[in-house]
Amino acid sequence: DAGITQSPRHKVTETGTPVTLRCHQTENHRYMYWYRQDPGHGLRLIHYSYGVKDTDKGEVSDGYSVSRSKTEDFLLTLESATSSQTSVYFCAISESIVETQYFGPGTRLLVL
Amino acid sequence: RKEVEQDPGPFNVPEGATVAFNCTYSNSASQSFFWYRQDCRKEPKLLMSVYSSGNEDGRFTAQLNRASQYISLLIRDSKLSDSATYLCVATNAGNNRKLIWGLGTSLAVNP
Numbered sequence: 001d002a003g004i005t006q007s008p009r010h011k012v013t014e015t016g017t018p019v020t021l022r023c024h025q026t027e028n029h030r031y032m033y034w035y036r037q038d039p040g041h042g043l044r045l046i047h048y049s050y051g052v053k054d055t056d057k058g059e060v061s062d063g064y065s066v067s068r069s070k071t072e073d074f075l076l077t078l079e080s081a082t083s084s085q086t087s088v089y090f091c092a093i094s095e096s097i098v099e100t101q102y103f104g105p106g107t108r109l110l111v112l
Numbered sequence: 113r114k115e116v117e118q119d120p121g122p123f124n125v126p127e128g129a130t131v132a133f134n135c136t137y138s139n140s141a142s143q144s145f146f147w148y149r150q151d152c153r154k155e156p157k158l159l160m161s162v163y164s165s166g167n168e169d170g171r172f173t174a175q176l177n178r179a180s181q182y183i184s185l186l187i188r189d190s191k192l193s194d195s196a197t198y199l200c201v202a203t204n205a206g207n208n209r210k211l212i213w214g215l216g217t218s219l220a221v222n223p
Contacts, residue, residue: 040215041215042199042213042214042215042216043156043199043213044213045210045211048210058210090155090156097210100146100158100161101158101211102158103155103156103157104155105154105155106154106155
């Protein structure tokens, strides 16, 4: 299995609080992604990164920001969490943008 | 219309059965295709890439039909452990290529 970890694995927070999710890889892959997965919507791309300090928006980026200061770490921040951001968040990595993506174990976030 | 469409199922089949899933994609310029498997409450994992010539991996066979814009996955001799959701993935087109994910097809293999 690809070396991808996510932390925390579970989190419960309150509306309006900031939340940061971390993705860490040991594969030295260039591309990293944040997805959310919800019933009826499938996997939706939030943001992705194509290198250190290089990031771009996905299809559901509103309310989220990301940062990548090191190849191995990709952070997803919810500046002010809302109940609509309750979801399962997956990080993924790949060597190029159209190559196979490998996923982390996911973070279950509940915003009350 | 969604860019990648799958029958959500569920497909309920007995052990040993052969089952096939289709997935249609709307963008004729899509270049790369994949099947992923996702177990309940787990992350998606690559099952196989789909090549123009088709490919086979043990009991699993994937085919691409560009003329009709669909890909298929055939599972022979189904096992209980094949029970999962199968996600179809295609790339979008243009310079900003990304993976477009289907919603998945649910398979339950019954004893």
